[in-house]
Amino acid sequence: MHDGERYAVLVVGGGPAGMSAAMTAADAGLRTLLVDERPTLGGQVFKQPGLGFAVTDGRPLGAQWRYGHRMVQRAEGSAVMTAMRTAVIDVEEQRDGWNAVLATDDAHTRTVFASRVILCPGAHDRPIVFPGWTLPGVITAGGLQSLVKTQRFMPGRRMVFAGSGPVALAFPAQLAEFGADIVVALEAGPAPNAADVARLAGAAAGNLDLLIDAARYRAGLLRHRVPLRYRRIIVRAEGDRRVERVVHAAVDADWRPIAGTEETVAADLLCIGYGFAPSLELLRLIGAGFDDDEALGGPTVRRDRWCRTTAARIYAAGDGTGVEGSKVAIDEGVVAGLAAVMDEGSLPEEKAVAAAAPALRRIRRRRALARATARMYHVGRGIYGLADESTVVCRCEEVTAGDLAHVIATTDDISVVKALTRAGMGPCQGRYCSRHISAMIGREHDIALATIAPSTPRMPVRPVPIAAIADRAVTDPGLFTAPSGNP
Amino acid sequence: MTGYDATLPRSEADVVIVGGGIAGCALAYHLAMAGTDVLLLERGSINREASGTNAGSFHLQLAIHQLSGKGTAADHDRLLADARLSLEADRLWDKLSGELDGDLGVHRTGGWMVAETEDQLRTLYEKHELEEQAGIETEVVTGAALRSRAPYLAGNLLGATYCPAEGHANPLVVAPLYAKRAQEAGATIATGVEVTGIDRQPDSAGGRFVIRTSGGDLRAHRVVNCAGAWSGRLADMVGLRFPVRSEGLHVNVSERRPRMFEPMIQHIGRRLTLKQTEVGTFIIGGGWPTGTSTHRRYPTLWSSAAGNLAVALDVVPTLADVRIVRTWSGVIVFTDDFSPIVGESEQVPGFFACVASTGFTFSPLLARQLAERMLDPATASGFPQRYSLDRVSH
């Protein structure tokens, strides 16, 4: 069943990965549809100002914005067809491709057919569960960045930034530029030492820009007098119906808080940036195979070197496959796009190989840098141990760690935990609690986090109003009757 | 347990129950309470198939529209007997939370069965007559009376039957609580163990059956097939044929909303069951099909969501802006002749079964009756011939 719209390639996600994949496919002459639920192209890293805002001067918006803006303009000027404010909420396999259900503006849905689908759904901030994480005033780095970058809005007066990884420098530095009053920025990882610097230098070929960025961010923090404290982690947010105080502590190598090192600061905004976790819902729905790498955000989709997933005719690129940043996302988009074009029979293999070579080379280099920074940016297991008994783990259904522990003592099956506690049954569909619950199960039953199967993925991957789904044209299968021939 | 990798906790038992759904768990509970030596084998986790994925409704009105047969006198008798069974099920559910000492989420919200056409309305009246004969309290409400009693129903509906005893319980907790109480009473429950074969050894002293499982072999005097949608396969292992077929069913669930109405709502002529749960979500199903898949769980289908929700909107138009957050599926077993399969096989003595289609409502009752029969074949009343395990094998 589809409404007659047919494409050679459907690209889900209009971030750097999706834009480059879609342009690659469309440039090769394939009928390509690019879908994104946000109002503007650009994805997370190249967030464009909200529709209605006007850019009066591109310079203060920064080099990243300008680069992204050019890419967005190029995509808009290409043969790629786009559907914005449109979420892909279901994909169903057909004999020679996939049907995808698109929901626009929460108001209507339509089904389109595509021979091949490239999934570039990006990532969201890695949730970390600690006492007080549900208080108003606790906001993810991505969320705060959206408000500031696209709407010029910054809640709160005094902010604590707590995080780790490259963003732990980038976010506070950016926010400070916009006038944020940052009391302290906490990095759970160690300060770079001489060996790290040597390794970084070794890996720097082709990655110079990233190193320069890092140096610039550090200088920015200094300039704004933001104290950056390494090896400290958020422990607790406190306050009456909003954040009033933030408690942090020193951590050991595995990010476990060290007793007696707690400090409390007054703040009304706590920005959390412990890296990202890939958006997996569509990849799970199609039954793709996964591996697990905490440094890349947890589960990572299994792909061949052409970005083909284990599901027929489905490719994946960018942060949604394991968080590796925008440069890798762009290059992976090119590779996935070329693969789709080749697999459609529109490009001979030798040509595809040659065309993909530069992108593949750049991706290899980025990965070398990632290995070099692994010591600094590894994610400690301590993030799964911050909650106490009464901490809400499932935000939607308000299920506490204590409620969960009770059930987890009797089962290692996350679906059973879900059924008996309702954790993961709310509208976010477990996006923000399931990893933590899996970690609790792993700890209780002494099994590796990576081997714990997630609960069954189900459509729609975004909530959709009944009126937008209902379709009187679908025929009722009728009353239940015995098959003829039987008594 | 997540895989079929568990080992057997014991190598023999008087009664082995295959299947940890509501039927198997309820049976284990009743047998263990009476001191019987019971071992329940479940290949996955307890309550993960039909019993934990159903809509949790008490279907006490006659499902004449769905399970009507061909309108013969035999059909009439069967429906009447089913209606009487409903009454007993009703009484059982009344006491079940108390008996199992836990909150099963039992709520008697009442239930509507609506009609859109003259034909359907006529069926409602016929159904009501049968229900009266059987002693089930129902009434047919039409016109202005219906509008004022159920303003949330669409204005163009011609009428509806109301059954005050209908309602629901929480399917996520019932079978697990039965299982817990069974264990406390001495039953052994092994999860992650799949039964792969059953050998008959009629003359052996150690038990009439050798049960082959993924965790090793064991012996038993009696085996009970509580394998729901897979009961046909279990029957096959001892050479019986069950008149069953399984179908994947699609269910939709919404976000929470403030209470809009209490009763559950069904449709006499179209596939719909609809209710608002205690937590405020709407559960909307009614038997729309799923796809098939090589994965174990049947995939839900967009077309089923679209069709099912169109019926829901036709019946309750104010649901329009309520958002669906998720769909799920479960596998149900249908018997081709609309009767459950309960009792002991004549052809394979010692082999029992407890399999029903509207099993959330009825399996607790049927399991209790089967336990009584197994405990004391002489005094407990037998099951009607139409429940027989041998009815198509003969």
Next chain:
Amino acid sequence: MKARSRRTPGRLTELAGLQRGPRIRVTVDGREQDAYVGESVAAVMMADDDLELRSTIGGAARGVFCGMGACFDCLAIVDDVPNTRTCVTWAKDGMVIQRQCGAGEP
């Protein structure tokens, strides 16, 4: 301990290369107020430093958390529809916004 700072919370005055969209009027919890095209409903609701966007069924306070439509914490009643994600719903002239309690009561 009190959070003191030079900053006034809310709309930034230093717009750094951007210009706000046209001014519009919306109603928040019965009070009319200004908003700008391009702003999310969440930003409009937080404009006078009240970060609590709703209270849950359990009575807890919640605000914007993910800011990208993924966590469903920023829910409010927007033009009569409860549970609307305010961080990805854009302000419109005449919009009626209410903080919600529980499953969607005002």
